[in-house]
Amino acid sequence: MHRGAAYRLTPAPGPSTGRSPSCPSSPTWATRGAAWLDAGHWVIWLGAAGHASASAERWAAGIPSRRTAPAEGVTAFAAASANVWSEIGNADPDPWTVRLATAATAWHAHRRTG
Known part of the structure; x- marks a missing residue:
């Protein structure tokens, strides 16, 4: 199973509102790479x-390292991510993996047609 093997939105303590907004985090898959890759996962x-790829x-453009990322590198990462999540989704087609595979594929399509 691949659940939890990538970034996920996890509750973070909110201000005095008592609400817990989500924030990206990952306890796994620690690797070396371009700083903008985190924003790509997000x-x-x-x-x-539920967000559109453009949104x-x-x-992601608010992340300083993402603003300076090479467009062709981001598109290549989107393609690779779509391939990886498609493979994971085909091997383990539960709702969670299907959502991630669908999102990665949509992002790659957006990068190609943007």
């Missing part, structure tokens, strides 16, 4: 949570 997670990319 685009997929935001898509899986998720606008959010």
